[in-house]
Amino acid sequence: MPLLMLKDLPRYECLLQAGAEFPDLDPSATEAFLNLLHTGDEAFRVLETHLANHDISHGRFGVLMALWAHERRGCALPPLTPAELAERTSVTRATMTGLIDTLERDGLVRRGPATSDRRMTIVQATPEGLSLINQILPRHFQMMAGLMAPLSDVERKTLVGLLQKIVARAVSIAPPGGEPATATAAR
Amino acid sequence: MPLLMLKDLPRYECLLQAGAEFPDLDPSATEAFLNLLHTGDEAFRVLETHLANHDISHGRFGVLMALWAHERRGCALPPLTPAELAERTSVTRATMTGLIDTLERDGLVRRGPATSDRRMTIVQATPEGLSLINQILPRHFQMMAGLMAPLSDVERKTLVGLLQKIVARAVSIAPPGGEPATATAAR
DNA sequence: CTTTTGTCGTTAGGGCCCTAACGATTCCAC
DNA sequence: GTGGAATCGTTAGGGCCCTAACGACAAAAG
Numbered sequence: 001m002p003l004l005m006l007k008d009l010p011r012y013e014c015l016l017q018a019g020a021e022f023p024d025l026d027p028s029a030t031e032a033f034l035n036l037l038h039t040g041d042e043a044f045r046v047l048e049t050h051l052a053n054h055d056i057s058h059g060r061f062g063v064l065m066a067l068w069a070h071e072r073r074g075c076a077l078p079p080l081t082p083a084e085l086a087e088r089t090s091v092t093r094a095t096m097t098g099l100i101d102t103l104e105r106d107g108l109v110r111r112g113p114a115t116s117d118r119r120m121t122i123v124q125a126t127p128e129g130l131s132l133i134n135q136i137l138p139r140h141f142q143m144m145a146g147l148m149a150p151l152s153d154v155e156r157k158t159l160v161g162l163l164q165k166i167v168a169r170a171v172s173i174a175p176p177g178g179e180p181a182t183a184t185a186a187r
Numbered sequence: 188m189p190l191l192m193l194k195d196l197p198r199y200e201c202l203l204q205a206g207a208e209f210p211d212l213d214p215s216a217t218e219a220f221l222n223l224l225h226t227g228d229e230a231f232r233v234l235e236t237h238l239a240n241h242d243i244s245h246g247r248f249g250v251l252m253a254l255w256a257h258e259r260r261g262c263a264l265p266p267l268t269p270a271e272l273a274e275r276t277s278v279t280r281a282t283m284t285g286l287i288d289t290l291e292r293d294g295l296v297r298r299g300p301a302t303s304d305r306r307m308t309i310v311q312a313t314p315e316g317l318s319l320i321n322q323i324l325p326r327h328f329q330m331m332a333g334l335m336a337p338l339s340d341v342e343r344k345t346l347v348g349l350l351q352k353i354v355a356r357a358v359s360i361a362p363p364g365g366e367p368a369t370a371t372a373a374r
Numbered sequence: 375c376t377t378t379t380g381t382c383g384t385t386a387g388g389g390c391c392c393t394a395a396c397g398a399t400t401c402c403a404c
Numbered sequence: 405g406t407g408g409a410a411t412c413g414t415t416a417g418g419g420c421c422c423t424a425a426c427g428a429c430a431a432a433a434g
Binding site: 007024040046050089146148150153162167 | 213229
Binding site for chain 4: 244245246278282286289305306307
């Protein structure tokens with residue numbers, strides 16, 4: 001699942017050279033963009049490697065985390081529905097159906113009927129599911145701390161600040177919803 | 188394709204609170220990690236939105252870029268093979284077979300027999316493929332420059348430096364090759 | 375030569391993600 | 405009440421990625 005389909009990032013001299021040839025190419029922006037994708041890829045790879053040790057995929061982890069967080073938040077809350085889970089994990093309802101299918105097959109979650117609305121289903125983590133997520137979480141926290149260990153507290157704050165500037169820009173360039181408000185290329 | 192399966196990132200106060208409950212959870216490391224994945228996701232989303240305007244996927248773009256770069260590098264070089272393309276784009280040979288299948292179906296690349304080794308195939312971009320990539324590239328460069336526009340040159344350098352520290356750490360935690368040299372959890 | 379070993383591209387099968395459409399159910403006017 | 409709009413979960417079909425295994429071919433070892 002390489003976001004960045006490049007074995008090696010181009011060296012900066014090559015970017016400078018290419019920038020001389022293509023007026024649209026901004027070498028420092030390209031370098032930052034490629035490094036961002038590459039680092040996101042590497043961080044994701046570390047996460048997946050860790051999850052694979054517990055025989056669980058990224059998608060399943062998201063569902064279990066959402067169920068775990070909901071369970072922790074309060075006992076009297078109404079159980080989560082597939083639509084709610086899809087919303088919280090940023091996948092479509094169709095994808096959530098598939099994820100719940102395999103999680104249920106493996107005995108980690110359980111589907112049940114919703115009492116209030118007969119269109120709905122409720123999804124709950126089984127004791128096995130909760131046990132698995134409780135087993136994964138400590139190592140998950142350690143993985144994040146270990147990955148960020150080479151950065152000081154100040155550097156972490158700096159990084160977060162820079163990343164948030166990029167996110168804000170990304171949202172204004174291409175709104176998440178799909179079609180942009182003011183078309184850039186269309187028409 | 189959300190790397191980070193979370194609609195909203197947790198607020199820092201929540202991370203602090205959770206950190207008090209879970210000794211392994213480092214709030215600032217978690218914040219940096221989640222922001223990194225989220226920003227990588229957003230940057231990737233902008234890239235895919237741009238490529239979708241040209242009816243091309245991320246995987247296909249990588250193959251066309253590799254062919255384009257190879258074509259530019261020199262005329263006398265031997266043509267690329269599927270194995271070479273897989274290596275350069277960081278996918279398996281099996282995946283490359285599928286990518287070339289669809290690219291060939293759409294008339295963007297062409298397979299041919301290799302003269303030196305009858306096991307091999309050579310892959311070349313068709314004029315249509317080269318035309319498409321030449322049409323995409325200017326906007327691609329503009330997209331990267333636009334996304335990084337809110338960052339000054341100094342900030343870009345700072346960002347790249349911080350990201351490279353994380354990449355180095357990621358490689359030492361989980362080597363790309365698969366099995367780690369010195370097992371951390373196993374055994 | 376012959377045999378072994380390794381690499382080529384491909385196929386088969388699975389996971390995760392998407393869009394589009396479906397029957398069932400609920401809600402909101404009228 | 406009752407008909408239309410909206411939402412529920414699901415299914416069908418496709419794209420991209422993976423691992424495992426295959427037949428074909430090449431190269432090194434005997």
